[in-house]
Amino acid sequence: MTVIKVFPDVESQTQAAIDLFCRFAMEAIADNGRFSAALSGGSTPKRLYGGLSQAEWQHRLDWDRIHLFFGDERHVRADHPESNFKMVNDVLFSQVSIPATNVFRVKTEFDPRLSAFNYEDELRAFFDEAWPRFDLVLLGMGEDGHTASLFPGTAALNEAQRWFVANYVPQLEAWRLTLSINALNAAKNIVVLVSGQSKAEMIREVLGQSGSKNQKPIEMITPVYGEMTWLLDHEAASLL
Numbered sequence: 670m671t672v673i674k675v676f677p678d679v680e681s682q683t684q685a686a687i688d689l690f691c692r693f694a695m696e697a698i699a700d701n702g703r704f705s706a707a708l709s710g711g712s713t714p715k716r717l718y719g720g721l722s723q724a725e726w727q728h729r730l731d732w733d734r735i736h737l738f739f740g741d742e743r744h745v746r747a748d749h750p751e752s753n754f755k756m757v758n759d760v761l762f763s764q765v766s767i768p769a770t771n772v773f774r775v776k777t778e779f780d781p782r783l784s785a786f787n788y789e790d791e792l793r794a795f796f797d798e799a800w801p802r803f804d805l806v807l808l809g810m811g812e813d814g815h816t817a818s819l820f821p822g823t824a825a826l827n828e829a830q831r832w833f834v835a836n837y838v839p840q841l842e843a844w845r846l847t848l849s850i851n852a853l854n855a856a857k858n859i860v861v862l863v864s865g866q867s868k869a870e871m872i873r874e875v876l877g878q879s880g881s882k883n884q885k886p887i888e889m890i891t892p893v894y895g896e897m898t899w900l901l902d903h904e905a906a907s908l909l
């Protein structure tokens with residue numbers, strides 16, 4: 670099932686994302702003793718991570734039972750300004766009492782393909798299932814309809830077996846590392862966070878009545894078993 674929620678501003682959108690993250694975490698811990706989430710890069714989810722490090726949530730979440738992965742990563746050093754790990758570490762991991770063993774950094778020190786194989790091994794060790802059934806996958810969306818590091822026209826969009834792959838992005842002239850479409854679609858809950866007027870045209874194309882001319886990567890995200898929730902601010906939803 671897909672739910673679309675529109676918020677008057679980024680602050681209320683972020684609070685809704687925090688509430689969802691905490692609800693999914695508490696439910697998973699109560700049901701299964703642990704919570705697993707794949708985090709997204711980008712500026713929109715960054716506000717959520719910063720919110721989770723505030724005192725109120727710090728003490729309400731059982732960080733010992735929370736396991737945080739990355740839905741994608743740039744192929745740069747962990748201390749590089751473009752690193753998703755660095756971004757989340759600065760605003761969240763370094764601010765809360767999550768055990769280091771519960772944070773699964775993509776080790777980008779290796780060749781992109783080896784980094785992806787290594788991360789897939791870590792995922793398979795954590796999820797003893799046919800696909801990684803994250804309790805929550807957080808995603809953003811680019812103006813071109815990309816999500817995670819699945820960009821239009823790139824090879825990773827055609828990956829059918831692997832969970833986590835290296836994906837060369839000609840538009841960026843750079844290697845990226847990303848969960849595959851099938852791995853993302855195995856999630857129990859997917860939350861897509863989109864804000865800003867610059868995303869309005871793509872939101873209209875992807876969520877509007879007219880549909881899009883050619884399928885965008887974000888439109889390939891349709892959870893097999895789970896639920897998908899779009900959290901939009903007023904600007905991103907302004908053309909719906």
Ligand code: 6PG
Nearest residue numbers: 710711712713809810811816817
């Ligand atoms: C990344 C993200 C990427 C991001 C979109 C939207 O590594 O950058 O995985 O898919 O979610 O580019 O980013 P913003 O939310 O900053 O617009």
